[in-house]
Amino acid sequence: MTQPASKPPRKSAVSRHVDPSQRDLFQLDSPLIGEIRGERSLMAFPFFALAKSAWMKPVSYHQGPVSIEVRPSANGVATIYDKEIVLYIASLMAAKIEAGEQVGQDFRFTAHDLFAVTGSNQSARSYKRLSDALERLQGTQIKTNIEAGGEGEEGFFSWLSEARLHYSKTRNGEKRLKAVQVRLCDWLYRAILRDRQVLDYASTYFQLGPIERRIYEVARASGPDVPGQEFCVDLETFRLQIGYQNPLSNFRTALKQVTGTGAIPDYDVELVEGEAPAETTRGRGRKAAPVNVIITRRAAEPDEVQEQESESPESGEEGACEEAVRSS
Template sequence: MTRTPQGELFLLDSPLTGEVRGERSLMAFPFFALSKNAWMKSLAYSTPSVSIEVRPSTKGVATIYDKEIVLYIASLMASKMEDGEDVSQDFVFTAHDLFSVTGSNHSSRSYERLADALERLQGTQIKTNIEAGGEGVDGFFSWLSEAQLKYAKTTKGERRLKAVKVRLCDWLFRAILHDRQVLNYATAYFQLGPIERRIYEVARSTCVDGEDLEIDLATFRLQIGYQNQLANFRSALRAIAAADTIPEYQLRLEETEAEVDPAAPKAGRRAKNSRVIISRRLKQLAN
């Protein structure tokens, strides 16, 4: 529902009344850094069919937590489309509603993090061969081409944040508007850690029609966007599989010992052949 705030000249697109949703390509591929802190290195993902390059701004690459803002905007847009409203690339919403939807507290620190996140989303540069709305982009774009914090003065002369105004990039706007590959998110997503969030997204975008996802560990690491060593990723997945906290999906890590290559360095040590298997939970399939 669009409302006019008292004493303001702009319209609000919040509150979000529908589900949290995201564009399928952003679920399937690693566009964001798996970090809460600033990630200052470039990210890259490449397969025979998909290439992604992400360059940091002075505040770093947009993180998986900054992505919450993108999901919120995508959800606002999808809800407006479902209601038959006209949509544009400009969105105005309250930080209060954003925090309520994503489960963030309403502390002053959250508002500071919001400003930093908006700056990273506007400053991060992305290049990909993934087409959106039937069009490709040969060059870099940012998630937000514009991001502003709208303030009002109190009677004491203090600034109070009234709304956030953003302009969504052409690439993502076309994808949502024309491709219509928008999927809902489980509400528990926002309580997950960075790796668990990416596992959920990959599973949600891949496990269609009840089919399992089976993938080797090294390939899965690339798709998740995990930047540390494979051995560390294996340890992390073991812990995640044991905790079994991925909403709607169950993750298994199957490990077998590889054959020993006598000619290889450190002969006699057996490496692990590891495969990741993700299944939709049976109770979800029954619904």
């Protein structure tokens, strides 16, 4: 895949104010300056469970040359909401690389800034969820044949090889969280540092539900970048790529609730039902008609039109939908 063109970081609409009580910390990587970024493979493939609560079953994906196995810890598989922390760390790392700074695998940041970026409130419940998420990210075991930074790995790894919460204590003995310290796994560190396949996320991503998040990520990683162009894939292949664990009929129902709503940032989603195949065997019912998912890039905002026009390839997209389905 070609490396996406780099763009200057846009100012985020999220407040970057740092709590005065945390200003005495040194060597912090927060606050995040710029936009949320994600590594392309983590966008394209289902590494996280589509759940709000603990998901205790293994997650697997085996399609074409790509193989992924995810095993739960005692607290379950890392979820799509736990992934917010991984995206935040990846964004800190990408911002440092873009600024020409040296970057290692250890990151130290404030929960205050993480919550500001992801839109979480500052309640005690949010801090408990943060602690649980860090445990799942450290405990979940991943095995994949996707290479990162020109290297492959055999065996399992975790998203975070270390995760710590640093507290101070008030005079009355109350704990006050000062910083979060993590060590990013070798696999993802190499992918971001060497491959540079890092894409920006829409600012409304954290407001989406689990399925909508995955639809957006797959569209962003695999779909068209030019307004009006389409990406087409059969329903079952799309279900697997999204990481939806329930039957295909349930996925179709869930997808119908998304189509036509404009809920997916930058993309429109449509379900198209083809003709049912002719009956070939006496006494057997007709096979179900094939269903395809068509994802179309929406028209760009006015300030982006000029940039995209300069990058637009020549026309010639007839038959692209059918070809995408055959090659999926």
